[in-house]
Amino acid sequence: MSRSVLVTGGNRGIGLAIARAFAAAGDKVAITCRSGEPPEELTSLGVLPVRCDITDAGQVEQAYKEIEEKHGPVEVLVANAGITKDQLLMRMSEEDFTSVLDTNLTGAFRVVKRANRGMLRAKKGRVVLVSSVVGLMGNPGQANYAASKAGLVGFARSLARELGSRNITFNVVAPGWVQSDMTAVLAEEQREAALDKVPLKRFGTADEIAATVRFLASDDASYITGAVIPVDGGLGMGH
Numbered sequence: 001m002s003r004s005v006l007v008t009g010g011n012r013g014i015g016l017a018i019a020r021a022f023a024a025a026g027d028k029v030a031i032t033c034r035s036g037e038p039p040e041e042l043t044s045l046g047v048l049p050v051r052c053d054i055t056d057a058g059q060v061e062q063a064y065k066e067i068e069e070k071h072g073p074v075e076v077l078v079a080n081a082g083i084t085k086d087q088l089l090m091r092m093s094e095e096d097f098t099s100v101l102d103t104n105l106t107g108a109f110r111v112v113k114r115a116n117r118g119m120l121r122a123k124k125g126r127v128v129l130v131s132s133v134v135g136l137m138g139n140p141g142q143a144n145y146a147a148s149k150a151g152l153v154g155f156a157r158s159l160a161r162e163l164g165s166r167n168i169t170f171n172v173v174a175p176g177w178v179q180s181d182m183t184a185v186l187a188e189e190q191r192e193a194a195l196d197k198v199p200l201k202r203f204g205t206a207d208e209i210a211a212t213v214r215f216l217a218s219d220d221a222s223y224i225t226g227a228v229i230p231v232d233g234g235l236g237m238g239h
């Protein structure tokens with residue numbers, strides 16, 4: 001059955017791979033696009049790009065209205081959009097901290113809260129939040145990012161308890177190192193140091209994250225909620 005799926009930050013990287021996976025399975029997929037033009041590939045996939053910066057509640061509302069008009073209420077939400085502003089604590093400004101929290105955690109709150117309305121009415125829904133291995137293990141220079149990603153776990157688990165009786169599941173995917181624009185900025189020695197700790201000795205692909213997200217939104221995962229699924233080549237050893 002074709003469902004209305006929203007993937008935030010689906011214009012590139014992991015989000016684009018997730019959008020592609022749902023579209024290939026026949027779902028009606030919308031993605032948020034914050035800046036620039038959406039990739040041309042989306043048109044051939046039949047994916048609907050909606051302009052939306054998730055730090056702006058007004059834009060979130062507008063995006064949902066457009067999706068509801070074209071695809072119906074969102075039945076599967078993937079909160080994937082995220083940013084980093086790495087800095088050692090000594091040099092981390094309050095803005096570095098709050099802007100990462102505002103995008104990664106409060107941004108997820110904004111889109112989940114808005115999706116919840118339709119899911120309650122439909123008496124079903126699937127929410128997948130994209131966290132990070134760093135949220136559970138910590139990482140020097142990423143206190144802001146790790147706090148935001150750990151926050152997603154408490155957020156999802158609280159909602160899993162709050163809304164389980166309404167047949168809405170909330171799960172978290174915690175990727176490890178994945179090849180994307182976010183990790184392309186790493187210097188060669190940083191990449192080597194990172195891989196040294198990964199049992200599978202390679203970066204993950206965006207498609208490997210997408211496969212797990214799609215599983216959590218599928219019928220096969222109907223009895224899974226409040227879970228954190230690591231997709232990290234063994235880095236976190238299942239946490």
Ligand code: NDP
Pocket residue numbers: 008009010011012013014015032033034035052053054055080081082083103107130131132133174175176177178179180181182183
């Ligand atoms: P990218 O930097 O490649 O893409 C980030 C996406 O988020 C872009 O589509 C970007 O939109 C969007 N985005 C950022 N801020 C906002 C905003 N305010 N409103 C709407 N969209 C926004 O990152 P990845 O694809 O690598 O990461 C995707 C998710 O996976 C993130 O949550 C990240 O933290 C997480 N992750 C990534 C890992 C990795 O190794 N790559 C590891 C663990 C977790 P725009 O194009 O407009 O900037």
